[in-house]
Amino acid sequence: MSPRPRSTVVPGRIRRLALVPLAAIGLVLALLVAPVAQAAVLVGNDVSWPQCPASFPPTTSQFLVVGLTNGLPFTRNPCVATQVEWAADHAKPTQAYTMAGFPTSAQLTAYGSAGPWSATTRGGRLSNVGYAEGTYAAATIRSVSGWSPRMVWIDVEPRPAQPWPTGTALRRAENRDVVEGLMRGLRDAGRSYGLYSYNSGWQEIVGSWRLPGVPVWAASGRLDYPDEALDKCTQPSFSGGPVRLSQWVNDAGTLDYDRTCEPYAFTTLPVPAATLSNSTADFDGDWRNDVVARWAATGQLKLYSGTGTGSLALGRTIGTGWGGMSALETPGDLNGDGAADVLAREASTAYLWLYPGNGTGGWRLPRVRVGTAWNGMSAIVGVGDLSGDGRPDIVARRASDGTLFLYPGTGSSGWQPRSSIGTGWNRYSAILGAGDVDGNGTADLLARESATGYLWLVPGTGTGSLGTRVRVGTGWNGMTALVAAGDLDGNRTADLLARDASGRLWLYPRTETGGWAPRVLVSTGWNIVNALF
Numbered sequence: 315m316s317p318r319p320r321s322t323v324v325p326g327r328i329r330r331l332a333l334v335p336l337a338a339i340g341l342v343l344a345l346l347v348a349p350v351a352q353a354a355v356l357v358g359n360d361v362s363w364p365q366c367p368a369s370f371p372p373t374t375s376q377f378l379v380v381g382l383t384n385g386l387p388f389t390r391n392p393c394v395a396t397q398v399e400w401a402a403d404h405a406k407p408t409q410a411y412t413m414a415g416f417p418t419s420a421q422l423t424a425y426g427s428a429g430p431w432s433a434t435t436r437g438g439r440l441s442n443v444g445y446a447e448g449t450y451a452a453a454t455i456r457s458v459s460g461w462s463p464r465m466v467w468i469d470v471e472p473r474p475a476q477p478w479p480t481g482t483a484l485r486r487a488e489n490r491d492v493v494e495g496l497m498r499g500l501r502d503a504g505r506s507y508g509l510y511s512y513n514s515g516w517q518e519i520v521g522s523w524r525l526p527g528v529p530v531w532a533a534s535g536r537l538d539y540p541d542e543a544l545d546k547c548t549q550p551s552f553s554g555g556p557v558r559l560s561q562w563v564n565d566a567g568t569l570d571y572d573r574t575c576e577p578y579a580f581t582t583l584p585v586p587a588a589t590l591s592n593s594t595a596d597f598d599g600d601w602r603n604d605v606v607a608r609w610a611a612t613g614q615l616k617l618y619s620g621t622g623t624g625s626l627a628l629g630r631t632i633g634t635g636w637g638g639m640s641a642l643e644t645p646g647d648l649n650g651d652g653a654a655d656v657l658a659r660e661a662s663t664a665y666l667w668l669y670p671g672n673g674t675g676g677w678r679l680p681r682v683r684v685g686t687a688w689n690g691m692s693a694i695v696g697v698g699d700l701s702g703d704g705r706p707d708i709v710a711r712r713a714s715d716g717t718l719f720l721y722p723g724t725g726s727s728g729w730q731p732r733s734s735i736g737t738g739w740n741r742y743s744a745i746l747g748a749g750d751v752d753g754n755g756t757a758d759l760l761a762r763e764s765a766t767g768y769l770w771l772v773p774g775t776g777t778g779s780l781g782t783r784v785r786v787g788t789g790w791n792g793m794t795a796l797v798a799a800g801d802l803d804g805n806r807t808a809d810l811l812a813r814d815a816s817g818r819l820w821l822y823p824r825t826e827t828g829g830w831a832p833r834v835l836v837s838t839g840w841n842i843v844n845a846l847f
Contacts (some may be wrong), residue, residue, distance in 0.1 A: 342360055353579035360411065360570045366393035370400050371569075377580050379409045379467065379531075379559075379572060382454045386476055387415040387447045394456045402460075407580055411467040411510060411531075412451035414480045414496050416489060417443040430498065430601070430622060430804065437806030440488055441495035448499020455505075464582040466505045467531050467559075468496055471515040478519045480706060483755030483776055486521040490591045493520065493804060497528075498588065498601050506583050509553055510561075516552040522704035524554040524725060527652010527673070528586045531559040531572075547575030553587045554704070554725065558583065587653040587673025588715065592749045592757065593800035594646035594706060595620075597654045598675035603800035605811065606632075606644060606656065610844040613637030617675050623805035624821050624834055632675060638662060638783040640689075642845045645696030646706035647671075649727040651678070657694065657708070664689035668727055682727050690714065692740075697747030698757040701778040704823070709735070709745070709759070716740030735780055736772075741757065741765065743791075746798035749808030751786075752828055760786070760810070767791035787830070797846045815839035 359371040362381025371378070378401045381391050391397075401408045418427070421443055427433040430440030455461060470493060479485040500507040508529035516523075529551060532546040558578040562571050574580055587599040595603040602622040607629065608615050611815060615636045616629035620715035636642070641659035648655045651674030661668050666685030670678040688694070692713035700707045705725040711718050718736040721729045739745065744762040748771075751758040756776035761783070762769050769787035772780050790796070790812070797811035803823050810822040819839045823831040840846070 317463065324812075353574070355576065356574045356580055358359045358406070358580075360572055360573050361397055362411075363391045363393055365397070367396050367400060370397070373404055375406065377407045377409070377572075377574075379411055380463070382410050382412045382451045382466075385413065386473075387413055387417075388421065388450055390454055394454060398458050398461050407466040408461075408463050409467065409580070410451070410455060410463040411469050412447070412496075413452075413469045414444070414447060414493055415473075415476050416474060416492055421446075429495065430502075431495070432623075432803060432805035435805040435807055437491050437826070438804065440491040441498075441806055444492035444495020444497075445499040445502075447492075448496040448501075449503060451496075452500060452503035452505055464506065464580070465529075466500050466507050468493065468500075468507055469510045470519055471511050471533075472518055480518050483521065484753070485755075486519065486523075487750065487755035490520050494591060494601075497586075499831045501585055501588065501601075501675070503587075506585050508558065508583065509555060511552050511660050513552045515820065522702060523591060524650075524704035525586075525589065525652070526554040526556075526647065526650040526725065527589060527664055528553065528555045529558045529583050530555040531561065532557045534560055534562045536563045536565065543571070543573050547573075555652075584697075589647055589652060589654065590800065592698060594644050594654065594698055594747060595798075595800045597644060597656075597671055599653060599673040602804070603802055604675075605797060605799050606642070606847055607840075607843040608639075608642060608845040609842055611842065615720075616843075619675070620799070620802050622802075622804040624719070624823065624836070625791055626836060628724045630675070633669075633677070637748070640843075641691075641694045642847050643694055643696045643708070643709050644847055645723075646698060648684075648723055648725075650705075650725040653678075657684075657696065659688050659691075659694060661689075666694075684727055684729070693745045695745050695747045695759075697759065697774075698749060700747075700757050700774050702756070702776040709747070711745065713740075718745075722778065733778065735778070742770075742797045746796055746810070748798040749800050751808050751824065752784075753807070753826065760788045760796075762793075762796060786828075794844045795840075811836070811846070813840045813846065 343635050356376040358375045358377035360379035406794045425443045425446035426439030429445040431438035431441045467764045494684040505738040510531040512533040530551040534542050534546045543560045543562045551557050582822045588601045590596045597604045603619040604620045605618040613636045615633035617632045618626040639658040640661040643657045653671040656669040668682045668687045672678045691710040693711040701722045705723040708721045716739045718739040719732045720735045722733045742761040743764040746760040757774045769790045770783040771786045793812040795813040804811045805826045819836040819840045821834045
């Protein structure tokens with residue numbers, strides 16, 4: 315059953331469905347008795363305008379999730395303070411939720427130029443508006459004296475007022491820009507966050523966007539049978555994240571119920587590691603793309619954190635003994651824990667190893683072997699989601715004949731059956747998973763042709779195949795290394811790094827229209843490294 319939208323919109327205001335007396339809540343609780351687990355099941359309610367003191371849930375409610383908005387972004391629930399006061403008076407723990415929304419033209423003008431992203435592109439402006447939605451929610455919390463909710467849930471669902479644009483991959487990518495901005499706004503305000511939605515609504519707005527490291531509050535709609543809410547606790551969630559709360563609506567359609575999902579005890583959850591969509595390079599989880607390099611002389615692996623403005627911080631050592639690896643790549647979050655990982659092929663064994671990242675620039679141990687006999691591949695490339703299922707994939711080129719294979723990721727350190735997606739790829743001296751280069755919302759490849767020095771864009775279709783290549787540059791044979799590190803200058807378009815023969819590292823920024831902005835010198839002395847990724 316489709317969930318009931320959280321708000322019903324009527325002209326001039328947002329109308330919350332009225333609360334009814336909870337004389338029957340004891341029966342509902344009895345039907346939802348769970349087996350012994352690590353934490354007792356708690357049953358509560360989510361509330362917002364106009365559920366003010368006269369219509370609060372009964373004292374039998376075990377927790378509240380308090381709405382911060384009056385149904386739409388940049389509006390405030392006028393009774394948030396009295397709802398929080400009621401919860402405190404009745405010793406009820408609280409969390410909060412805030413509505414995400416696609417900006418109006420006025421909101422894009424008002425908020426699009428201020429925030430952590432560059433305002434030179436539409437994607438950057440949309441992310442900045444989302445960031446403002448997050449900071450607005452955090453300000454609402456601060457306006458209530460002494461209140462510090464343990465979680466802020468981001469409500470992502472269709473609505474008739476200020477609707478999300480839908481129907482194309484580009485529109486869904488722009489919606490993700492907004493939601494990512496909101497997440498970053500809450501993170502920068504020191505707030506833990508999660509996602510509220512349901513399968514069809516999530517797919518309609520953001521497509522197959524998987525965020526396995528972000529907790530979920532799952533909606534199940536009107537309660538038809540007692541275990542429906544429990545089912546949401548155990549079934550895969552709309553985004554792949556762990557379900558911590560589930561919601562349902564009573565038979566009359568007038569009251570939201572919520573329950574905790576074992577073993578969650580309505581406690582504080584850690585802030586999720588940031589995982590930028592359409593990128594595999596945010597290794598330290600700060601919402602800025604990074605570069606990893608191996609020093610030739612020592613085999614040290616060093617992380618060069620991106621600043622978000624086109625430069626790199628000083629390198630810091632994140633590993634030693636990496637000289638025995640014959641291929642290195644940042645493929646994104648392959649194991650589904652929410653943090654970006656590193657792939658490495660061991661020269662002596664031809665094993666392919668996954669080194670799980672911890673989301674802060676370090677490692678979760680131990681490493682995991684994810685393949686054998688990979689010495690026959692002359693290129694191993696993290697491409698993001700090329701297949702369109704929301705999970706990061708890789709492509710690999712077979713040295714013997716130049717066949718390019720797609721290895722779709724399972725989201726849990728493994729691969730679905732590979733498929734051939736092209737032949738003749740031995741003509742290229744570099745293959746890069748460059749993100750969304752052409753700006754249509756799907757992942758693409760860049761390839762440098764050995765004979766000509768041409769740089770080719772090979773567009774992804776979003777369904778696991780490749781389109782017709784387009785030449786996007788000449789004279790690239792003078793570069794000794796090419797790195798697709800995603801958006802380095804903060805405008806939400808995929809950029810390129812290149813090292814020349816003298817060891818200078820250049821940023822080649824991409825523009826919103828698919829061209830190149832003037833290149834920028836990042837730094838010098840990069841000939842001391844023999845792997846950049």
